[in-house]
Amino acid sequence: MLITSHDVARFAGVSQATVSRALRGDSRVSAATQDRVRRAAEALNYVPSEAGRSLSTRTTRRIGVLVSDLTNPFYPHLIGPLHDELERCGYRMMLLAERSDDALVTEQLLDHSIDGAVLTTTSTGSGLPDALRRKQLPFVFLNRVDGRDGVDGRNGADAAVVDNERGGRIAAAELAELGHRATGLLGGSDDTSTGREREQGFVAGLADAGIVLPDNRIRRGPYDFDTGYFGLSELLAADPSITAVFCGNDVVAIGAYNAALRAGVRIPDELTLVGFDDLPMASWEAFALTTIRYDLRAMARAAARLLLERLSGEAPDSAQRVVVDPELVRRGTHAPPLTAREER
Amino acid sequence: MLITSHDVARFAGVSQATVSRALRGDSRVSAATQDRVRRAAEALNYVPSEAGRSLSTRTTRRIGVLVSDLTNPFYPHLIGPLHDELERCGYRMMLLAERSDDALVTEQLLDHSIDGAVLTTTSTGSGLPDALRRKQLPFVFLNRVDGRDGVDGRNGADAAVVDNERGGRIAAAELAELGHRATGLLGGSDDTSTGREREQGFVAGLADAGIVLPDNRIRRGPYDFDTGYFGLSELLAADPSITAVFCGNDVVAIGAYNAALRAGVRIPDELTLVGFDDLPMASWEAFALTTIRYDLRAMARAAARLLLERLSGEAPDSAQRVVVDPELVRRGTHAPPLTAREER
DNA sequence: TCTCAGTGTGTATACGTATGCATTACAGCA
DNA sequence: TGCTGTAATGCATACGTATACACACTGAGA
Secondary structure, eight states: OOOOHHHHHHHHTSOHHHHHHHHTTOTTSOHHHHHHHHHHHHHHTOOOOHHHHHHHHTOOOEEEEEESOTTSTHHHHHHHHHHHHHHHTTOEEEEEEOOSOHHHHHHHHHSSSOSEEEESSOOTTOSHHHHHHHTTOOEEEESOOOSOTTSSGGGOOEEEEEOHHHHHHHHHHHHHHHTOOSEEEEEEOTTSHHHHHHHHHHHHHHHHTTOOOOGGGEEEEOSSHHHHHHHHHHHHHHOTTOOEEEESSHHHHHHHHHHHHHHTOOTTTTOEEEEEEOOGGGGSTTTOOEEEEOOHHHHHHHHHHHHHHHHHTOSOSSOOEEEEOOEEEOOSSOOOOHHHHHHO | OOOOHHHHHHHHTSOHHHHHHHHTTOTTSOHHHHHHHHHHHHHHTOOOOHHHHHHHHTOOOEEEEEESOTTSTHHHHHHHHHHHHHHHTTOEEEEEEOOSOHHHHHHHHHSSSOSEEEESSOOTTOSHHHHHHHTTOOEEEESOOOSOTTSSGGGOOEEEEEOHHHHHHHHHHHHHHHTOOSEEEEEEOTTSHHHHHHHHHHHHHHHHTTOOOOGGGEEEEOSSHHHHHHHHHHHHHHOTTOOEEEESSHHHHHHHHHHHHHHTOOTTTTOEEEEEEOOGGGGSTTTOOEEEEOOHHHHHHHHHHHHHHHHHTOSOSSOOEEEEOOEEEOOSSOOOOHHHHHHO
């Protein structure tokens, strides 16, 4: 039923070992034999068994990718390029959902069905990175880190991230420049490195301009539509004087945009909105979102490269970190505050 | 370095076979021994090797999922529920991109690294389904089928789809009812079953109302933003009298919506737009898209169930097909044509 | 002619788990 | 006591590939 290398060997009149060597292009096998084996394999439609190979080589050429919620528009843009880069390097992607049930995920990661892992949605409280370190499963942080590194050298792990702090500063500088003083923040959860760093950068950037961000102008939540949608209403209810809001990412910003539409708040006249990520939908006419852009594809590719380098042993002992640069892209959701314009 | 069942056996003072049996809960192993083995495994942090198990059982509990483009917002909504249902049943998901390079994909599917496959983006010309049938790899169509079935009983394959033809009819009926006569179509590619069937249903539904759909009011393309965005401009340029457009899916419709915004065409006053799928973004205030809704999650779950039933041998010999029902959801992108309103 | 290096191939085994079959121990019964 | 049946466990092997090592053969050099 199942064609094995033994069948090919019999067909080609050689030993199973020779089949294995011939098909892998081992130079010790004569060209003539390689040819004969190749033709035999072709004739029998032979496909090497992945399980046998894994067992023998202790390697799977599979990478596990942990994501929390695929239907969040952000992740596909991360996973897509990651998948392509892995495939380009001969690796396959096993998609795993990060759920409350850590034990199951951990077991799936550690049963040697993958050579390494990419963690895209680590929260700072998670025990998973430490578990992987203990079990010596190579992994790389993508997008978020667990915030443990720096405390202790051994805890470092490879990571590909954007300079979130800088992104926050850029947004703050732009708002200050426009003349906004009453700014709000619809931030990511503060158990994510991205949420914390973007907020830190934003607060610091405002401070540079002599602006303080009081707690009642801050709402935080998961990076989803609802956080923006309901968060904006709450924010404006708590402090109607707010003229500009920096959002944790584009998905949150688009949630906020839609809440503004619903409430009849005109954008950008009455409210300035700035996002983060520059997803394709940010450039749609319907939103024309002013946002912080960075090269998401490059970031994903860097993560793949870091991990594969580590697997191949080419990587240095110390953890490597790729940080991509953010920049502001101005579209249609920013303007000076009304008051400033009236003063002119 | 690597802990195996032999290590556990030594530690617990039993044979490797007993370890295997005990951990799988074989009733022939006494309760006391099971306990001892479990504690030993725990103490050593034993995790059974997936490769060894696969080789021995000829089963992987992995399912390959083929998708063409993850960054298209439609697919995550298909993949997400699919992943969760597979995981609930103890299966893992291997994500494979369907690319031009069929040979590579085929090899990845046939190397026994997966027990079965889910095909989400089959085009009618693809040779892949036949290849899988020949190699007896169980698979299920999700969303699209290859259109070969019916020709010949053996070609049938399990499938979970929406009643596309009916969806097209519903859209046509609604547009006719509203009084539109000059209708356009921004359809999916005609090498997809969904594209063909939705178009057939739409044309038939229009015909029922005495309306014909000439070729110059039709544009087709991949189910993406650009097809809607550029397609609408082309359509209106070719025939400015068009008052309503049925779109192949929501992503296309949103592309069209944004093109209308750009061109200053007021929706729904000057142009009615109807989508298909009812993705979450269709209900965003910015679009409030009138569309054809169906239970995408249920469809994805059905595909998982069909495949897993087939794997377990519970499925009947003949192919099974789950068809979910579409319905119209009226939001803000439909209205009677201007001419009809002026006549009142 | 003998040795030696080099080349090409085969033999044997490892990888880790699952399972058919054999074996042991022991209880129940005649 | 001896026999049978059953419960619990061990032994041996299969699964398919990769590879260390052994071996055979060839031609060259002494």
